[in-house]
Amino acid sequence: ALAAASKALDLADAGKPGPEVWFARQAHARALSLLGQSEAALTEMRSAVDGLGKAYAPASVPVLRARRSVAEMLARKGDFDAAWKEATLVATALAGAAGGSPVELGLTFDLLGCIERGRGRLAEAAAWHAQAHEALRRQLADDHPFLARNALYRERTASLATDSPQ
Numbered sequence: 001a002l003a004a005a006s007k008a009l010d011l012a013d014a015g016k017p018g019p020e021v022w023f024a025r026q027a028h029a030r031a032l033s034l035l036g037q038s039e040a041a042l043t044e045m046r047s048a049v050d051g052l053g054k055a056y057a058p059a060s061v062p063v064l065r066a067r068r069s070v071a072e073m074l075a076r077k078g079d080f081d082a083a084w085k086e087a088t089l090v091a092t093a094l095a096g097a098a099g100g101s102p103v104e105l106g107l108t109f110d111l112l113g114c115i116e117r118g119r120g121r122l123a124e125a126a127a128w129h130a131q132a133h134e135a136l137r138r139q140l141a142d143d144h145p146f147l148a149r150n151a152l153y154r155e156r157t158a159s160l161a162t163d164s165p166q
Helices: 002-011 019-034 038-055 061-076 080-096 102-118 122-137 145-163
Strands: none
Touching (some): 019 061, 080 102
16 A cells, blocks of 8 residues: 555655645555554554645535544544544534534444444443444445445444443
């Protein structure tokens, strides 16, 4: 993934940055994050958010999706407070958008659930994953991978709640 994203960056016209450059930076940042290079990934993703914000409206799906990626990266490195702040801003913008995407909202709700699970707040995590399920199933087929992942999140959260002392 890193090699492909690097190649996309090489092919993009860096002298005249358009949306394709910012999408390539986004892919590159995600690959860096998955490799555990948190700070480099966050720097690059924030650059992509800024660039996309110049190409699209601040509340557009491409910008909000990139901001959700920032929140995911923050959560992955264990900064749950910063991740929560960013993800709730994204969720609020998506929920308030006319004709918004139930899928984007569902993915953001799942992220909020993951953040809460990371904080040890299992009841809250379960509630977010349930909301994500409702949003995702409004637009996706029952066998869609996002719904399968949501089911895993719900099952894992329920399992942890059962295993933890009350």
